[in-house]
Amino acid sequence: MLPLTLLVKAGLYLIMAISLLAAVASVSLPNIFHAALALALALLGIAGIYLGLQAEFVAVVQVLIYVGAVITLVIFAIMLTNRMADRSTPAKNSLGAACLAVAAGLFSILVRFIRSTPWPETTSAPAPGTSEIGQALMGPYVFAFEVISVILIAVLIGAMVIAKKDNPGEDAP
Amino acid sequence: MIPLSHLLIFSAALLVIGIYGAVVRRNIVGILLSIELILNAAALNFTAFSRFALAGDQEAGVIFTLFIIAMAAAAAAVGLAIVIALFRVRKTIMSDEINLLKW
């Protein structure tokens, strides 16, 4: 089965590369719509990596929430806010080069830290299945779970209130 | 299984890419996109750590990831609502053009 394992490994690295490229594209493409699509690709790639880590539930949730909901919302917002032909303004501000340097510095330091730390080499136990996650959510993490649900309700209402038109009659320019 | 350090480096790369985007993008939606990248880098780290943790501790990482995803969705919803409300008032979503309270 060695060749198959190698194949999976190669696939994972390929997915990583694609995700990184897509991430770079999502921050650098001038067209915000394309950037959102690139981000969707990057997020799908991350979902693939979750699958590789045998976290199927997280992977599926990643696709469902991010690609299915968040990116859809983002595109919705882009369609509502951008005029379709508005490409004349620059997409980046004047901090580009400085920030690139800072980002590169941070990255090199992080890489140095990561390389110098002795990480565990092997995975010891089988990954937690959906039922274990469910048990944990309803068991030790039930309070956090409830808090999250309250926050989501608050967000639902808050987003509606913020985005609602105050007076429909006034809003027609 | 690919080693943990490679996953961490990958997520570090996602993080700095996100940071770069969050600082450099003029479009507020673009900033939100970059923030999603940063959150994803963190979430990925949690799952990776959980996979390499001892038996019994594994759920924690996955659950943190799920919570991060939920919070990210919430943040995106509110953020985009704010963006839409802002656009309705100011007719722009470029972060450096929203300077009414600047001085």
Added chain:
Amino acid sequence: MSPMTPLIPFLPLAAFAVNIFFGRKLGHKAAWVSIGASTASCAIALPLIFQVAGGAHFAASARWLDLGGRGLDFGYLLDPFSATLLFVVTIVGTLIQIYSTGYMHEDPRFSRFFAYLSLFMAAMLTLVISDNYILFFMAWEIMGLCSYLLIGFWFEKDSAANAARKAFLTTRVGDVGFFLGIMTLFVAGSSLRFEDLAATVKAAHPVLPAAALLIFCGTIGKSAQFPLHVWLPDAMEGPTPVSALIHAATMVAAGVFLIVRSFVLFEAYDAAMNMVTMIGAITAFMAAFIALTATDIKKVLAYSTISQLGFMVTALGLGGLSAGTFHLMTHAFFKALLFLGAGSVIHGTGTQDIREMGGLFTKMKHTAWTFLIGSLAIAGVPPLAGFWSKDEILLTAFEAGNFPIFALLCLTAFMTSFYMFRLVFMTFFGKARNHHIHAHESPAVMTGPLWVLAIASVFVGLPGSPFFNHWFQGFLHGHGHHAVHPVNWIVVGASISAGLGGISLAAVFYLGQGGFPQKVASAFRPLYTLSTNKFWFDEIYAKFIVAPFNGVGRMLFSFDQKVIDAAVNRTGLATLNTSAFKNWFDKYVIDGFVNFTGHFTQLLSALLRLMQTGFVQHYLFLIFLSVLALMLLEMRL
């Protein structure tokens, strides 16, 4: 101690709140809110009254205000006197409110009217059950306000507005006296609770006689006694149920009730008692005299009310506590009946002038019968209510040995029955004098209360009659303390003959064809003029009180304008000049400093604000830069 007692005034108060805020929405349902509240109060009060009649005694009080060791307490007191008044007020009040739904049916401010009535009921009930002067005075004043509002209810009419103002200002004179009296009492060391009054009197502080006289001022004002009686006839401008409730049955009786409450105080000083007797007798006679010639149906009744209040006051002044209270109760019933009957007549004919009425008996059977019963009651025909109570008063005068007063009272009783039956005969008998008036009977909601009150007028006197062994008087004095008098046939005879004599004379004058009224009027021209002009009271007041006040006012006004205003204007000009200089100083010297400071700060901040761009991304960048710097720092170490 009964926890339900405070509810008695609070229910009408709640009805007032509901009607004043939601009256517009409720429309004609407002009446039922008020009537419901009154009925509920009545239902709460009646068992308590019966318990009091059985010898119970309810009282409770709580400290309201602490004044350096002494305090003012608020509380309630249910003794036989307040129970009697509670009985009268709740029943008569409820009946009059029911009547009002018919009388006021077409009025645009229907709900407002009932709100005021409820407020009045609340105030009156508070007054009745209050156990101290302060709460009594508060309720007293609220009643004054209600009286003002209700007299002026049809404020579109100038006469109504003026009458309201007159009533308010005139009673205010008495109220000031009353309040001064309360303060005098307080100075004399009283706790202002009625139950402690006896102890205060025992201490015999020298200012107490003054306090008694000052408190009597309140009675004079509220109960329309001479010389402050002038407001009550004018108060007839208000709606008739108001006249019945406030200006005949309850509020004006509050003045008498005040004497009842303070009786211990008055009793201790002969001067005060004499004063009360004098005022009462003068009022009774004078008002009856004026009533002889009044032509407005409500004015006749108004003067009659004043006269009857004079009777009560006289009785109290002669020491007849039970007689006065008894008459107060019976009078409330039959006078309310008479006013409501008058209202029914006005409702049916559209006029108030008795010279235009006549022959209404066939057209308004219910009204006529009930009115007749009321008139018989007030005239003192046995065995109706008025007879027993009036007889008690005459007996009091007789036994006090004060024969001039007794004679005056008998004469007044004679005049009372005369003018009442003059009214009855002119209104209901004979021929219709004005053929434009098409009278009709009032609706059942109005005649119903009339009949209830008529029946009450017949029977309410019986508990005080010898047939019941003067049970009522015994009840008031606490059973056992009251010595039962044998029947004094002289007084009974005088009383009956005065009543029947008055009726017969009226029949001769106004049913017969002799033209006696004109003859008598021309024969006694001066007296007739005196009566029709009401002793010129209004004119005297206008000339000797109002006019001088106006003169002084005008003088003060011109002083204000010429002297004080001029001084103010000069001061203003001087200020103006001074500030012109200060302005210059401010502008060039002080502002110079300030501006310099400002410019200097601006110069500095122009440099500093390069740090604060206001762009969130610059801050974000700075954060990450700092993170990088910290990390580098950490690595060095």
Added chain:
Amino acid sequence: METLDQIFVLSKKGILDFLGTFLPEWVVTLACVAITIKAIAVLGPVTMMYLTLMERKVIGRMQNRIGPNRVGKWGLLQPLADGVKMLTKEDIVPHGADAVSHFLAPILIVIPSLLAFAVIPFGRGMTPVDLNVGVLFFIAVSSTTTIAIFMASWGSRNKFSVLGGMRSAAQMISYEVPMVLSVVPVILIAGSLSTNDIVLAQAGWGGLKWFVFTPWGFFAFIIFFLCGVAECNRSPFDLPEGESEIVAGFHTEYSGMKFALFYMAEFMNSFTVSGLAATLFLGGWQGPFLPSWLWFFLKTYALIFVMIWFRGTLPRIRVDQLMGLAWKFLMPLTLVNILAAGLWYFTEGAARWLITASILAGSFWLLTKLNRGYTPEKRVYLFAE
């Protein structure tokens, strides 16, 4: 019977055994995957082709027409003819279109539809990938369709396209909520997210112990199916491509094969939604007498027939009605349904039937009352009868 039931499984096993004789094991594993993928890749388009025919025939009958009948016997070759026509048509890209998005959209929209086939259990032992989060996978994958629709609408640079895309996004986000929630009771009772396990949980009663025969299952099935119809943008929820309002919605600017791909995605979606509905509520391949895969296809096609029936019967609904239905009616009902399923789980015997049925009927009645929205005034026609 047994062989007939397992005919596809056995044939695949035969091929793999044959390959195993001369190839290393890992190639055989790859071949296993490849065979499954190939089967799906063939099944999807063929299904789509004959669904078009079926739809045209059924609609035709419903409209008192005959439908396609010229190409081949009973018009059986009509889909092939259509395919040839599509392939030979000119591919038009509008001036000023966003070339990348415009090109990628039709491709991307087919991928989720095909992926969704992976977790459908076509018969006993015939689940292509028995994922332990199968149902969630299906929903996640189908939700990504929105992005392709967005790309199509944005890339076309046409306001009708954008309008259609917006409508589609709003509709899909809205209907995903009750759809997911309506699946929850099934997962609760079956205790698994795997489609295969869910089918197995409905075994019994001679293959008729379907979830749809319980009160909560009945409500969940109706809601799921309605949401599925809405997710497929099919009539009466076809506002994103409502031709009388916005030409053809997001695929206004597409022609030729790209247009055909959109069509293919739509029909494959109808198939997978119907298949999943059959799996979740109608017992999947469970059934007496007939082979399991035949049962599955029978149920699926019955549901597809119902979809076509909808289209033949119901007029398109308004946008506010659409949103109101999802948020104000279906979503509360699904929440109550979850409660009912929980009660069902914890009670026994006749009581569970009584309790759940009464709760659901009561809330249905209440929600119907509360949603008695506004009805426009009756129109008055001046010159007509």
